Amino acid sequence: MAYINTIADFLATLSLVSLLACSHGSAQLSPTFYSSTCPNLQTLVRDAMRQAVNKEARMAASILRLFFHDCFVQGCDASILLDDTATFTGEKNANPNRNSARGFEVIDTIKTRVEAACNNTVSCADILALAARDGVVLLGGATWTVPLGRRDARTASQSAANTQIPSPFASLSTLISMFSAKGLSARDMTALSGGHTIGQARCSTFRTRIYNETNIDPNFAATRRPNCPASGGDTNLAPLDIQTPARFGNDYFQNLVARRGLLHSDQELFNGGSQDALVRTYSGNNAAFSSDFAAAMVRMGNISPLTGTKGEIRKNCRVVN
Template identity: 80%
Template sequence: MASIMSTVTLSSILLIVLLSSSAANAQLSANFYANSCPNLQTIVRNGMIQAVNRERRIGASILRLFFHDCFVNGCDASILLDDTATFTGEKNAAPNRNSARGYEVIDTIKSNVEAACNATVSCADILALAARSGVVLIGGPSWQVLLGRRDARTASQSAANSQIPSPFANLPALISSFAAKGLNARDLTALSGGHTIGFARCTTFRSRIYNDTNIDTNFAATRRANCPASGGDNNLAPLDTLTPGRFGNNYYRDLVAQRGLLHSDQELFNGGSTDALVRTYSNNPTTFSADFAAAMVRMGNISPLTGTGGEIRRNCRVLN
């Protein structure tokens, strides 16, 4: 498939990524559960196959859960925690409320993992593996998921509100928010390609289709038909106009044609420093797949809890 890079090329890129990982992240390992839960990856993959077969969109939803988890105090499964008497969690933060989904898929996979390997595998690692499987199942590239994360014992709604990039952000703000997580502008541009799959709510793109000037007029008119100036906040539109259910590089072709759905999407191709990279990805799906895979490895390495940090939750929604 043209949209999938060669194994040799991807392996070479990931080797460079892994060699450049920080000492803190060196505690993660691809074979962390080789002895303690050898069937882990098969269990997660089978769970995602069932979920994607029921609803193809869930691949995008699980990828988004992983992204939103990692951007709030690291990849620690804090997004999966329900509120408690001692903290208000991330599920009802503005970026997640009414839009984050797929929690029940992770619950089911976790139950299956617990049945095979009791109190062994973290929810954070399950979410990381599920995100990769979701992408692969809808036509995207694979990558090596490093394992050994532990689960947070708290969550922060305020951190989720402030640390997850906004769909209304401009390019400098996006670059800054990614830099705060150790990711550069290339990572930003590649990871934004996750919007090649999935949908967005009217409330997240209304201001763009009514107010932005860097937008194709026919595209804006089409989107206004399902997103009125008032009301219809939960009406959905595809983030990729051409192939919203299949992973590929058409998202970048939309940006070049000024058909990015979110303001933050179109900011990647709006006369700024990421324009050239967007053009490259729009013309070269192999380069996009390689960069996306490498960026997913880097994002998965954001501030993991390891060793004796955190815990291994038995239920991803609650503390032990």
């Protein structure tokens, strides 16, 4: 942790520079947005995330994934948190989220505590952005300054969730194109993919890779097969990073160089393509990965936020007011 603290100030500065450099609405976000209206916000979120991660380390990855899946659909507006009703179709049952998106109860807990301290003030979208950052830090990753001031959507899009969230079976060109559509560079895409240094994946998302693909270490494939048979066991889990699944670092990229990426989309980053050199850099330089990941998280958090009088501040993150 001493190393992480050494780069914390640098990353905070870097993130602020990135924020100032961004456009299309993100300039309306500010790290000090709630400094007078909810001064204890970050402490409330951090304490709740610490409790959740101490109970289950995987929760940090689940919250990070929620934030990613939220931002790629309509922007970072907490639309992913909305429940389906008889008259409303949300994003939770879209293919990338159904039976896999998790952590909603943690966000509910944080929202309840924040509402008790600062009634009708803080958006669910901002809570999710802060919780994603805190989960990374709690597992040993770098910190960054989170710009705030997002508001919550009154709408959701299951169709956009089905088409705009990258698939675990995607090719490198598709990944680059899908991130580019959100204003994120290929470098951002590779850095953000490093979030797979934590968390787990279901057998159904990597079965084809461990049985049929050739750019995979044969011993690695063999170790994955007992828990992911050729048929059945679709929901069985395996760590995305076989080395340190509960520590945030650059082991993910070391795995790619060794052809031990679990998902097809992971190994695509190191398969004779345009990102090979960057993957090699990250695999040998955790500081480079940490700084790029932090900056990319700020940029992703700036995707089409609702600000000003747009959207609302939800009282309950699962339903519109």
